[in-house]
Amino acid sequence: MKIDKSTGEILRDKREEKGLLLRQVAAKLDIDTAILSKIERSERKATKEQIIKLAEILDLKEDDLLVQYLSEKILYEIKDEELGQKALKVAEQRMKFINKKNS
Amino acid sequence: MKIDKSTGEILRDKREEKGLLLRQVAAKLDIDTAILSKIERSERKATKEQIIKLAEILDLKEDDLLVQYLSEKILYEIKDEELGQKALKVAEQRMKFINKKNS
DNA sequence: TCTAATTTGACTAATTTTGTCAAATGAAAT
DNA sequence: ATTTCATTTGACAAAATTAGTCAAATTAGA
Numbered sequence: 001m002k003i004d005k006s007t008g009e010i011l012r013d014k015r016e017e018k019g020l021l022l023r024q025v026a027a028k029l030d031i032d033t034a035i036l037s038k039i040e041r042s043e044r045k046a047t048k049e050q051i052i053k054l055a056e057i058l059d060l061k062e063d064d065l066l067v068q069y070l071s072e073k074i075l076y077e078i079k080d081e082e083l084g085q086k087a088l089k090v091a092e093q094r095m096k097f098i099n100k101k102n103s
Numbered sequence: 104m105k106i107d108k109s110t111g112e113i114l115r116d117k118r119e120e121k122g123l124l125l126r127q128v129a130a131k132l133d134i135d136t137a138i139l140s141k142i143e144r145s146e147r148k149a150t151k152e153q154i155i156k157l158a159e160i161l162d163l164k165e166d167d168l169l170v171q172y173l174s175e176k177i178l179y180e181i182k183d184e185e186l187g188q189k190a191l192k193v194a195e196q197r198m199k200f201i202n203k204k205n206s
Numbered sequence: 207t208c209t210a211a212t213t214t215g216a217c218t219a220a221t222t223t224t225g226t227c228a229a230a231t232g233a234a235a236t
Numbered sequence: 237a238t239t240t241c242a243t244t245t246g247a248c249a250a251a252a253t254t255a256g257t258c259a260a261a262t263t264a265g266a
Contacts, residue, residue, distance in 0.1 A: 003196045022243065032226055037244060047224080063186060070190035071197055074177050083166060085198060087173035092191050093106045094174055099188075125212065135257055140213060150255080 007051075007068050012040040014058040028057050045073070110154075110171050115143040117161040131160050148176070 005013075015025055026036040029050055038044035046054070051069045055062040078084030105113065118128055129139040132153055141147035149157070154172045158165040181187030 001193050001196075003193065003200050021241095023241095031224085033242085034227080034244075034246095035225065037242095041244085043244095044224080066184075067186050067189045067193055070181060070184060070186060071193035073180055074190060074194040075197060075201075077176055077180060078173060081169075081173060083170050083173060085202075086170045087177060088191070088195050088198060090104050090106065090170055090174035091177040092195070093104075094178060095188060095191060097106050098178075124210095126210095134255085136211085137213075137215095137258080138256065140211095144213085146213095147255080 001064065001067060006042050007046070007065070007072050008040045008042040010060070010065070010068065011054055011058065014060055015040075018058060020058075025054070025057060029053055045076070104167065104170065109145050110149070110168070110175050111143045111145040113163070113168070113171065114157055114161065117163055118143075121161060123161075128157070128160055132156055148179070 015022075022033045022036050022040075026033040029036065031050070035044060039046045039050070046069065048066070048069070051065055052062060054060070055065045074088070078087055081087065108116075118125075125136045125139050125143075129136045132139065134153070138147060142149045142153070149172065151169070151172070154168055155165060157163070158168045177191070181190055184190065
């Protein structure tokens with residue numbers, strides 16, 4: 001899993017690698033070019049549906065891209081929080097606890 | 104850190120322990136009783152400001168309550184996600200990476 | 207059973223997110 | 237240098253989500 005690249009960077013790199021224009025990919029996503037530009041520069045978040053379509057369009061592994069995307073959503077929640085690191089750890093513990101309970 | 108109790112349960116337990124009514128606490132928070140009732144039963148999320156006030160009103164350690172609250176917000180983001188667990192782990196790695204970079 | 211506390215659900219208000227559009231900027235090619 | 241096309245920017249609108257009120261229904265204790 002790439003930990004040193006933002007979702008946006010991954011998307012831009014792959015799009016350019018495939019020689020596609022923002023315009024072309026945006027058309028397939030049915031959104032304005034401006035939004036895709038912003039997504040690639042991490043100025044906007046994509047929606048989950050857009051991520052799924054992008055994986056398809058750019059031949060990226062859907063699950064990997066989704067994990068990347070979700071982890072970014074999580075980090076976004078705590079980005080300005082002093083206690084973010086602690087909260088993440090506690091969230092993991094609670095997640096384990098919940099999973100244990102449901103088995 | 105309590106891992107087996109929701110924020111709502113913590114709040115309700117402490118409020119009852121102190122013999123306060125929903126009405127009284129809600130008044131201090133400047134919201135309708137109905138909302139506090141829903142927060143305590145995890146039907147609604149509190150805002151960060153409400154959590155801070157509640158820690159004060161109920162004599163709970165602010166940081167602990169905030170960590171509890173933030174971890175719940177994180178879990179909420181991934182509650183319906185198959186890949187939630189993986190995303191959490193990746194978020195932690197990325198968090199570490201970001202912290203390393205900024206030091 | 208009376209009374210006060212809590213819960214429920216329908217509704218409104220406020221905020222955030224997602225999107226469009228047009229103008230500005232940048233980059234490549236003559 | 238000028239043209240042309242891709243990308244970026246920012247102001248704005250639409251849509252969705254979140255936060256709140258209110259009143260009626262339910263629950264719990266004396």
